[in-house]
Amino acid sequence: MSETPLHAAAAKDDVAAIQELLSHGAQIDARDNSGATALLVAAHANQIHAAEALINAGADVNIKDNINDSPYLYAGARGHLEILKMTLAHGADLKSTNRYGGTALIPASERGHVDTVRTLIEAGVDVDHVNDLGWTALLEAIILGDGGQRHQQIVELLVKGKANVNLADREGVTPLRHARALGYQEIERMLLAAGAR
Structure with missing residues (x-):
């Protein structure tokens, strides 16, 4: 599946659009062609508000994309501290590993x-x-x-x-x-x- 409207809203840090899409049944953990969820897209762009909206709505912080990055692992590796702290507060798997193990x-x-x-x-x-x-x-x-x-x-x-x-x-x-x-x-x-x- 290519990018969903939810992925696009996450990339733009558009919280209102995220909430609107979720209220109309958008799949929160749907993946794009790279295997990324909307939350991982938000983590990539360090879009703190989008990440917060998705995490609070129940997005999985541990789902990995095609290269073994999860929102938690990516935020940690890149020093995206606010998003990292949110993933830690919502069940980040501390034992999970990236593509380099x-x-x-x-x-x-x-x-x-x-x-x-x-x-x-x-x-x-x-x-x-x-x-x-x-x-x-x-x-x-x-x-x-x-x-x-x-x-x-x-x-x-x-x-x-x-x-x-x-x-x-x-x-x-x-x-x-x-x-x-x-x-x-x-x-x-x-x-x-x-x-x-």
Whole structure:
């Protein structure tokens, strides 16, 4: 099925249209050709009001599209904090994984979304989950991050969140060794203080 009027209304953040369509029997979790629901369309565009209207009307926050993104996973990965918080309050599956076998916490850590990382850790996402690349959120924050302020804060949050600082990648390289190799001295210091080897 191609895009429905509900998908179009979600993309435009048109709450009145969303409510009108739902009151006339529009299927709230209908999918478009990419497998996206109207809620995922709203999440893609960070349309907070549309997302709120759909979630409050019972849209499923865990339905995945053809590339394994759900409204919850996408909002987490992109740092769309308001929508993420709504999905968490409405049954987000914290164990669900994206097409790389990662939780929402892993891309959020890599992309430097500090508040999102904090929110996901507080929600109880597994801080030591290993994705299909063999990387944890901590490894991604170091390897794919830039070593700057945001990634330092994320490493600090992960360490405080009891991430295993010695969980190595598939080649046996630890977070500490990666941080040293990249010259991220502040991250190296934090890891050493947390007992990294």
